[in-house]
Amino acid sequence: MITPSSLPGLTYWVKTFGCQMNFHEAERVSGLLEAHGLIPVATPDEADVCVFMTCCVREKADTHLAGQVSAMASAPTPPSGRRTVAIGGCIAQRDAENVRKSMPRADIAFGTQALPRLPELIMRSRAARAGRLFVDVEEPYDAFSSDLPQVRANAWRAWVPIMYGCNNFCTYCVVPYVRGRERSREAEDILAEVERAKATGAREIYLLGQNVNSYGHDLEGQPSFAELLREVARTGVDRVRFTSSHPKDLTTHTLDAMAEEPAIMPHLHLAAQSGSDRILKAMGRRYGKADYLALAREAHERVPGLALTTDLIVGFPGETEEDFQATLDLVDEANLQGAYTFIYSKRAGTKAANMPNQVPSEVTHARLERLAEAVQRVSAQAHEKLKGSLVEVLVEGPSKRAAGILVGHSPENFTVHFPLPEGADAKTLTGTIVDVDVKDARSFYVQGEIAGDAR
Ligand code: SF4
Known part of the structure; x- marks a missing residue:
């Protein structure tokens, strides 16, 4: 029989792939499981319940995950005599059928909105015969994972989501398909969570969202992102950071808040993706290189001592040497002091997956190396300036x-x-x-x- 008392005493282990939002959700998984009496352990071998929080932004993560899940089959028997393997997050949401085929050892596939129901899914799975996959990819958009209990990985930092989902549909990206449209949280709930984090030792608050600058557009009577940022800074927490910002939505008000509120750190992560107008258009980014450079200039002018970092993709379909050169130039022109650099990853269901002229892998790898060198050079110059201070x-x-x-x-x-x-x-x-x-x-x-x- 399935009862809430079926879980206490079981051990659990969580492995996270992907972005900060996944790390935040993994902390909620831990909070939820511990509230149901499960005990954390350091390795999967000791765990009765193994949870994988997955990311489907890049193909490599899929392959890595399938390898780790299949390794579960040869892991030692856990204390309870039976191991439950749960696949959560974007991969489960996108394609639960694929979880069934490529990860036969999985017992549960739970989507990005199904997190609150994980304990119940574990109970049902453990009450059923082994080998059956329980799938929950329902999308009740009124539920936020941030309302669940939490075990923070670090006492000193709290990830605080302010919105979920994305409306932008960049042509290479699966996020709007797996995380849905933009939904903002009420400012009151965000501020209450910040206060709780502060009271339990957080020195740094990291506000999260796929596109934080469009915060509040979907809710009546909410502050703008810049106003919210100021309110969070005025709670008295030592440091406030945020990610990610889409260039088309970054406002002067946000830059002014960064300049005027000492607790907001002088770091802006502004995803450029490419320096080529032609490629930016094909990506559906809705800005050009000149717009990005103007924003970078304004950010550096308004926020004293600002460090600007970015995301850059090489090898988007049709990217020529000339397009790539424009991206290389952007690194110096915008004074990008750090960048996450990626090779374009073809994701099924996106527009770019069907575009002609996919770039051969030997070309993309060589470009990635050249881009990484350029970013390292600019970031080494920024580091050099800190010497003696x-x-x-x-x-x-x-x-x-x-x-x-x-x-x-x-x-x-x-x-x-x-x-x-x-x-x-x-x-x-x-x-x-x-x-x-x-x-x-x-x-x-x-x-x-x-x-x-x-x-
Ligand atoms: S802004 Fe574009 S890249 Fe970022 S999550 Fe939304 S669709 Fe994906």
Whole structure:
């Protein structure tokens, strides 16, 4: 029989692929499962319930996921004697049938809106025979994952979604198909969540949305994004960041809020995708290179010390060497101090998947390398300028690669490395804000030493 008491005592493990929204939703999965009495464990081998939060923006993530799920078949038997494998997020939402075919070890496929029903799905699955796939990809758009309990991965940072979905239908992107149209949360709920996060130790609030600058357009009487940003900054939290911004919706009001509210960090992630007008048009981005450059100039003028970063795609169908060169030029012209660079990934169901002149993979790989070099060069120049200065760093914890080194980020979101001072404790320093005297600059980070006390 299925009862809510079927779950307490089971162990669980969550693996997340993809964007910050997925990381936020994984924290809600943990919160929800722990509210139902499940116990977190560090590895899938110890887990009665394994949850994969998936992303379908790039093909590589699909392949990686299928490999990890099939490895579950040879994992040791978990404590309860039976393992339940649940596939959540975008892949489940887009194509549950494909989950059935490519991941026969999966017991549950739950879509982007079905998260609140996961405990019930686990109960039903465990009460049924093994080998049956339970699918829930219903779309009740009135439910927000942010209303669910949460276990934050870090006490010092809280991801706070302000809206879900996207109306833009860029021709290469599956997001509007798997996450639906734009739905904004009430400002009152967002601010209450920020206050709760602050009260439980968050020093940094990260506002999330596929296109944060169109926040509130779908709700009556809500503040604009710029007004919301100011209200969040005025809660007294130390740092406020946001992502992602579509260039067509970025407003002067948002830039002014960034300039005038000290808690809003001087970092703007403004997705350009390409520097070629022809490719931007084919992508359906609704701006040209000149528009992007004008925005970049205005952002640098209005927000003192701003760092501008972006997303860039190479190898979009029909991209010529000349188009690619325009993207390379954009890196210098817009002073892009960091970029997530991607090879175009053909996604079934999007307009671009059927476009002619798909670019051969040897060409896209060579372009990606050249683009990465250009971005590294500009970001190394920005890092070089920090040498000899004191930067304020929110300490995020020990480096995963180098013993005795702590890692954090500056207000501009530059990565900062510094040694753990003698006699100090890494755990106590994590989540504090320190000044770091920058001694050296590399392409991907700067390094220095703590100066003064943590606060
Ligand atoms: S703005 Fe374009 S790329 Fe971004 S989520 Fe929406 S459709 Fe996708």
